[in-house]
Amino acid sequence: MFRSIHFALVPALLLMPAVAQTQTSQAFPLLATGTAAGASGQLSVRTVSSALSLSVLTLRGLTPNTAYAAHYHALGSAGGAPCASGGPITLGFPAFRTDAQGQATVTLRANPTRLRGPLGAYVDVHRASDLTDVPLCAAVLKGAVTPVTAAPTTIAGVTVNIADNRFQPATLSIKAGTTVTWLHTGQVTHNVLSLTVADLKSPDLRPGDKYSYTFKTPGTYTYYCSYHDGMSATITVTNR
Structure with a gap:
């Protein structure tokens, strides 16, 4: 077995205070x-x-x-x-x-x-x-993020919030040609991946990051985060 070792702090450089939340x-x-x-x-x-x-x-x-x-x-x-x-x-x-x-x-x-x-x-x-x-x-630990509480929907585009361990909304219906933008509002690393659409593949997303994809073909698309079991959602794309 390997051991956990505790270490005294060395002076920090260029780091700014952040508000700590207990536990x-x-x-x-x-x-x-x-x-x-x-x-x-x-x-x-x-x-x-x-x-x-x-x-x-x-x-x-x-x-x-x-x-x-x-x-x-x-x-x-x-x-x-x-x-x-x-x-x-x-x-x-x-x-x-x-x-x-x-x-x-x-x-x-x-x-x-x-x-x-x-x-x-x-x-x-x-x-x-x-x-x-x-x-x-x-x-x-990127800079502080202001959480987005609503997912605004327009004809041109839709925003899906990436909260920790869930996508919001988890089910979505859009028209073909709509661009979906995933906005990371959580605290840990996530991504957006599809098993059936090769180019629906985001890089690692961290607090405040965005990723966009335009759905051109009608169908039902399930996507997920590879870092968190059970973190998935579905988008249904309809004809114009």
Whole structure:
């Protein structure tokens, strides 16, 4: 078994305070960046109080019996993928070593106000012997989002809200040629995918992100979020 290790905070750079909510929990998938095929994991962030949060990395598919490091970064201004945005390190997880199966769990205790940057934040996992080797990365905690409570519908377009673990509305009827825009109003990473329509495939969507698709052919279309079991919805497209 691997151990969770607690680590004292290092000074944070460029991070701005955020309002903490007691006993809230968020989960962010760690995605392979290409240097470690088959690696995966999850970052869970639980706010215990206004002064304490627990960030837990659960990692799989890394090189067995190998030393790694992980860091929070402020999201940089370079654009593109979060890990390529060039943001500075703001918090460090304790150093850790994978077990014989390439797994590890590591915990960072931090003030929750240090986990949000002016543009956002990301967490990456490095091989300790080569910090340029980043097998896993997760984009987390973008700027605050104002929830959208209604899904306005017009002839030209429709908005579907992506709340955590559900699409709103879950069923929708539109005319052929209508553009549907999915607006992320939740707190964790989601996506929009279809098993039957190859080009209905969003990138990972984080708070405040949007994705649009124009339905041209009548039919019934079921789509889902691959990160959350049971999170699916249906759109029925009718003739003009």
